[in-house]
Amino acid sequence: MDSFWNKLPKPFFVLAPMADVTDPAYRRLISETKNPDVMWxxxxxxxxxYATRExxxxxxxxxxxxxxxxxxESERPVVAQIFSSKPEMIAYASKLAAELGFDGVDLNMGCPDKSIEKQGAGAAMIKTPELAKEIIAAARTSGLPVSVKTRIGYNAVNLEEWLTAILEEKPAALTVHLRTRKEMSKVDAHWELMGNAVEIRNRVSPDTLIIGNxxxxxxxxxKKKIVDSGADGVMLGRAIFGNPWLFAGRASESLSKEERLAALAQLARYFSELRPAKSYHLLKKHFKAFVSGFDGAAExxxxxxxxxxxxxFLVLSNSKEYSSV
Ligand SMILES: Cc1cc2nc3c(=O)[nH]c(=O)nc-3n(C[C@H](O)[C@H](O)[C@H](O)COP(=O)(O)O)c2cc1C
Structure with missing residues (x-):
């Protein structure tokens, strides 16, 4: 299937989905500096x-x-990430994503959140590969290119069986977060296994793009990890904290105090405009990330x-205190 995935540069760099972090407000800020090759x-x-609409x-x-x-529009190409363990729900939400104009739909098969696993979705999908295949087929009925984001196993590494099952459904792209469900984010990602994942892809579905995370x-x-592993691209998540210039190639340490504070003020404004129903306190993880690395930051x-x-926030950010720390 011809889609934006086939038109990406190689190698490519994409932004990880992160609930309550890479929301529409932060993505807007990022797209004003330099977009990743794909947004989620x-x-x-x-x-x-389904429940709310129907x-x-x-x-x-x-x-x-x-x-x-x-x-x-400035975020394109942009992929909608959804989760469910019910193929008919995935078909419904994928069609909605197509109607809303998304460029692709991504299936979450890696989230360790208990409330999501209880529904048989997210990382729990790793334990039901046959159902995972049905879920991919259901998403495809939308006409959008389908991608999957998952982990390398549930309790233990199980690349061969699990990735083979997914790849047999020929998704357009597969993102591999190089940790098991059990490892959560507590250990270093197993980049030494990415080459094995690439081999499985080459054997089972050579047209699927494979992304390391x-x-x-x-x-x-x-770039180095791509050269070492043979992946087509990488997905960056937490590196975007406090650094909307990440995809422009800037290191966090290179950002000046003025740039950090101006970016944070802009983000807070977008958040208030685009996320009016969300708790203001969600912004606080950004305070930690942006307000650091300069004299007076802690205060x-x-x-x-x-x-x-x-x-x-506005009162404080318009005060001398904010500009003259
Ligand atoms: C706050 C937070 C929220 C996340 N939300 C999602 C999500 O909605 N969907 C998803 O597939 N992964 C989610 N993840 C996992 C990331 O996409 C990514 O796989 C993980 O952070 C590892 O990449 P990194 O080391 O570059 O951060 C989340 C991670 C964090 C830290």
């Missing part, structure tokens, strides 16, 4: 989309799940952490 939305529950008949403008699904610190670091961060609304 945060994950959205396919069952939730059962509760909630108007789209009031639907918080659809707010998570919004994107701007886990602990990639910068574009330079990603200013402390004051920011005490704010309870965007209005309070």
């Amino acid at each position: 939305t945060e994950f959205v529950s396919a069952d939730g989309l 059962k509760k008949k909630m108007p789209d403008v009031e639907n918080p799940l659809l707010r998570d699904f919004q994107f701007s 886990g602990d990639v610190q910068s574009i330079e670091d990603g 200013l961060r402390g004051k920011l952490m005490e704010t309870n609304s965007y209005q309070e």
Whole structure:
């Protein structure tokens, strides 16, 4: 199938989905510096989309799940990430993603969150490979190119069986977070296994693009990991914390105090505009990331952490304290 995936540069660098971090507000800020080669939305529950739209008949403008699904043209290509263990729900949400104009749909088969695993979705999918295959086939009915993001096994590494099952469904792309479900994010990502994943791809589905994920610190670091492993691209997640210039190749240490504070103020503004129903406190993880690495950062961060609304943030960010730390 011809899609944006076939038109990407090689190697390529994509932004990881991170719930309540790479939301529409932060993605807008990133797209004003330098876009990754592909953007992902945060994950959205396919069952939730169905229940709110079809059962509760909630108007789209009031639907918080659809707010998570919004994107701007400047983010393209942009992929909608969904999760469910029910093929009919995946088919429903994938079709909706197509109607909304997304470039692709991505299936989350790696999230270790208990509430998601309880539904048989996220990382729990690793234990039901036959169902995972049905889920991929269901997403394909939308006409969008389908990708999968997963881990290297559940309790133990199980690349051969698990990746083979997914690749037999010929997804357009496969992102491999190089940790098992059991390892969560507590150990270093197993980059030494990426070459094996690439071999399985070459054997089972050579047209599927394969993306390595886990602990990639910068574009330079990603380039090296791609050369060493043979992956087509890498996905960067936590390296974007406090550094919207990541994809422009800038290291966090190179950002000036002024750049950090101006970027944070812009992010807070976008958050208040694009995420009005979300708790202001979600911004606080960004305070930690942006307000660091310069004299007076700890003190200013402390004051920011005490704010309870965007209005309070504005008062502080317009004060001398913010500009003259
Ligand atoms: C705060 C946070 C939220 C995340 N949310 C998602 C998500 O919605 N969907 C997903 O597939 N992975 C999610 N992840 C996992 C990341 O996409 C990525 O696989 C992981 O952070 C490893 O990459 P990194 O070492 O580059 O951060 C999340 C990770 C973090 C830290």
